[in-house]
Amino acid sequence: MNLHVSQNLSQRQSMVMTAQLQQAICLLQLSNLDLRAYLESEAEENPFVDVAGGETAQHRDLGLPMSRGAASDFDYISDRAEAPAPSLYTHVSGQFDVMFTNPRDRMVAEQFLEALEPNGWLGEPLEAIAMRCVMSSEEAEEMLHLVQQVEPAGLFARSLAECLAIQAEDRGLMTPLFAALLENLPKLAAADLAGLCRVCKCTMDELKDCLKSLRSLNPKPGADFDHGELTQREPDLIVTRGDDGWRVDLNRSTLPSVKVDETKAQDVRRDRSAGEYVGERLSVARWLRRAVEHRNHTTLSVGAEIVRRQAEFLEHGPSRIEPMTLKDVAEAIGVHESTVSRITTGMLIVTPQGTFSLKNFFTTALSTDGEGAASSASVRHRIQQLVRDEDPKKPLSDDALAQIISDEGTHLARRTVAKYRDMLKIPSSFQRKRQAKLASS
Incomplete structure (x- = not known):
């Protein structure tokens, strides 16, 4: 076997992603507010970098007359503005302070409060709360019954049926027929009114009166509270x-x-x-x-x-x-x-x-009978219009929507309509018909 060592020289071109190039690419996808935060962090490390401009909307000059010393003058509008409504957490915590004078009970109630969802439901299994508080299942059930006494009624429920049952008890609406209705909510969701009459052993008129009372209840009692302002940043x-x-x-x-x-x-x-x-x-x-x-x-x-x-x-x-x-x-x-x-x-x-x-x-193009092309966004908007203007008792099927839009000049398949309808979170024609039937009952 003959072994030897040799050296070869060759040239080749390649692109190297330098640190500065990576930074430049990063800057391209930053919004104005993100860019300001990035530049301020750079200015902290570099004594020769000063960041200017980029005032927020609150400091923007809107062209309104302002007298000298306006910043320290009495602000009538701010003084007249109502104080923000308390949050759900603050509202319930204040009631707990009155309900639970024992430190141990107050601490356990705080664990239930931490598990409270913004919609007012209990967002954690009762077993997990009991384990964290070193309580038995019976003690946890008893504490759950106590915290469910807070106002508004329906808070700390573990299911829709329990939430509605708590409110019905509070308003004096709980009857054997109402209890039977809450036990058969899946049939109600399917708009099977005839089936509900059979299992609840009532007439259609009695069922409709019960449904009217049911619609007066709030399935999400915590949603009415202030959960903080939803701020949208300034456009770029x-x-x-x-x-x-x-x-x-x-x-x-x-x-x-x-x-x-x-x-x-x-x-x-x-x-x-x-x-x-x-x-x-x-x-x-x-x-x-x-x-x-x-x-x-x-x-x-x-x-x-x-x-x-x-x-x-x-x-x-x-x-x-x-x-x-x-x-x-x-x-x-x-x-x-x-x-x-x-x-x-x-x-x-x-x-x-x-x-x-x-x-x-940025939307894809759909073929049309004319010279141009229709965008998928405009077609989705047209589907929204057709569904909004349809007869609730006779909703348009996906085939019907596809036929209407195709007759208007844009070729559209039924499966494309179904895809766009899902993107727009529009229920199917069967579900829309069922919702209309429940609304009219």
Whole structure:
């Protein structure tokens, strides 16, 4: 066997994902508020980076007259505003303070309170609470009965039937017929009124009176309480109508910018021992400023191209949204599809039709009898309209919906209608008919 060692030289090209390139890609998919948080974290580590702009909506100048010292003046509106309603937790906790004077019982009641769901139901098995409180099953059942005495009636129920039963007992509605109805809620959900009459041993008129009382109860007694404000962040892009058509702008009220403190860098550079550190940090600061400017320019380009293609939507609403793909926008502005995908992830745009995610505008095309193509979004909107305007007693089936839309010029299969209906969370025609029957009973 002949063994020998040799060396070979070769050249090849490859792309290396540098740290700066990874940061630049990360910046593309940040919203204005996320971008500000990222820049502020960078400014904490880099003494030459200053973050400017990006005030929140509360500090935006709305053009309203304000006198000197207005910040310290008496705020009549704020003074007149009602105090926020107590949360479900605060409401129940206040009742527990009065109900349970024994520290041990109050501690156990607190465990039940922690398991209370926002809708008012008990969100944890009773056995788990008993184990955590070192209680027997009988003691846990007794404590559950006590905490279920709080107002409003129905809190701490473990099921729909129990929730309704607690309220019925509280209102004096519990009769043998009502109890039998609660035991057969699945038949009620199936709108089997004739079957309910048989198992409850009552007439249809008696059943309808009982159903009227049942509808007066609240299946989610905790939902009426304040669970905190649902805040929606400011949009990243704003669409307005100009003299020459639609225009899109960056939301400057939330858009931060990077400023490089060159003066501070010059002062620190006088210390020769800090020269290398200053050069490296100053280079990072300048790169970060360029990266943010590039991110803003690319975001504006993507937004402008989307607005240009969706002019009909801006004029007439969701029924006129045009089919559009990531590739269409990428080719139009000269970037890669992945760049468009990253920018449109999480970005919000405010239009005359409302505030939308940029992702909502990318829909597939469906073939039509005409020269153009219909977008899947416009077809889904049309399905919503047809279902909203249908006769509740004779709801449109998926076949009927497909036939109507196909007659209007857009070729649509029944299975496509079913898929879109599921996306819109619209029940089937059978379920809609059953719901209408229950509502009219």
